[in-house]
Amino acid sequence: MRVIFHEDFHQSFYSEDAFDNGAAEGRLVNLMAALRHDGRYDVDIPAPATRADLLRAHTEAHIAAIEAKPRLFAMASLAAGAAILASDLALQGEPSFACLRPPGHHASRAQAWGHCTFSNLAIALLRLRAAGQIHSAFVVDFDLHTGDGTKDVLRGWPEAEVFNTYGDSAAELIQNLEVRLKQAPQVDLLAVSAGFDAYIHDLGGKLATDDYFTIGRLLQGYAIRLGHQRRFAVLEGGYYLPDLGKNALAFCRGFE
Numbered sequence: 001m002r003v004i005f006h007e008d009f010h011q012s013f014y015s016e017d018a019f020d021n022g023a024a025e026g027r028l029v030n031l032m033a034a035l036r037h038d039g040r041y042d043v044d045i046p047a048p049a050t051r052a053d054l055l056r057a058h059t060e061a062h063i064a065a066i067e068a069k070p071r072l073f074a075m076a077s078l079a080a081g082a083a084i085l086a087s088d089l090a091l092q093g094e095p096s097f098a099c100l101r102p103p104g105h106h107a108s109r110a111q112a113w114g115h116c117t118f119s120n121l122a123i124a125l126l127r128l129r130a131a132g133q134i135h136s137a138f139v140v141d142f143d144l145h146t147g148d149g150t151k152d153v154l155r156g157w158p159e160a161e162v163f164n165t166y167g168d169s170a171a172e173l174i175q176n177l178e179v180r181l182k183q184a185p186q187v188d189l190l191a192v193s194a195g196f197d198a199y200i201h202d203l204g205g206k207l208a209t210d211d212y213f214t215i216g217r218l219l220q221g222y223a224i225r226l227g228h229q230r231r232f233a234v235l236e237g238g239y240y241l242p243d244l245g246k247n248a249l250a251f252c253r254g255f256e
């Protein structure tokens with residue numbers, strides 16, 4: 001299993017929104033320290049997504065609106081590039097986790113909200129599809145919030161299904177995920193929106209660190225049942241910084 005990260009993701013000044021929790025200073029420090037300290041995961045450095053990559057997912061107008069903010073555009077293009085590299089590695093049989101920001105699952109074709117800019121995960125999937133490398137994908141989003149942007153970007157692709165986890169408690173959410181994965185289709189690739197804001201000390205107040213291991217392991221099991229084992233994940237939300245590292249690490253241990 002590989003981790004995708006670029007040192008530029010530590011820069012917190014890319015967002016002009018003072019209330020952008022995703023861009024909080026030092027947000028990924030604890031996370032990357034936990035993954036690096038673990039010592040099991042090699043870190044790969046991504047390159048920015050190209051304009052052609054972005055255009056498969058977004059309107060010219062949305063891209064132009066982001067380009068008008070050069071720092072945000074550079075960071076968001078790099079985030080999409082991180083998802084692309086993760087998906088390439090997955091296709092080669094190497095599970096991967098892209099530790100990036102800004103996140104992407106609230107970025108639709110024509111606009112974005114909720115700390116998101118470009119639809120990182122969907123951009124990666126559409127690129128593989130355009131290259132004829134995949135025909136189908138299953139997306140699991142376990143962020144506290146629904147991945148409305150991902151759904152919007154992928155809506156013209158019937159073989160790409162998006163499942164958002166749900167449940168009033170951790171046990172219920174995990175059971176619902178287990179049931180859904182048992183009935184999930186045979187696809188060419190599993191893509192995961194990994195958000196950690198449903199954590200007990202975060203906005204959702206629901207999931208414990210061990211639950212992230214369980215979620216990762218259920219997803220790994222599904223990928224194994226697919227036969228090819230291809231899977232990658234990208235970071236979405238997660239704002240309780242003291243425990244973001246151990247939660248992401250727990251997920252990776254399950255997912256690896």
Ligand SMILES: [Zn+2]
Pocket residue numbers: 143144145195197236237238
């Ligand atoms: Zn969220």
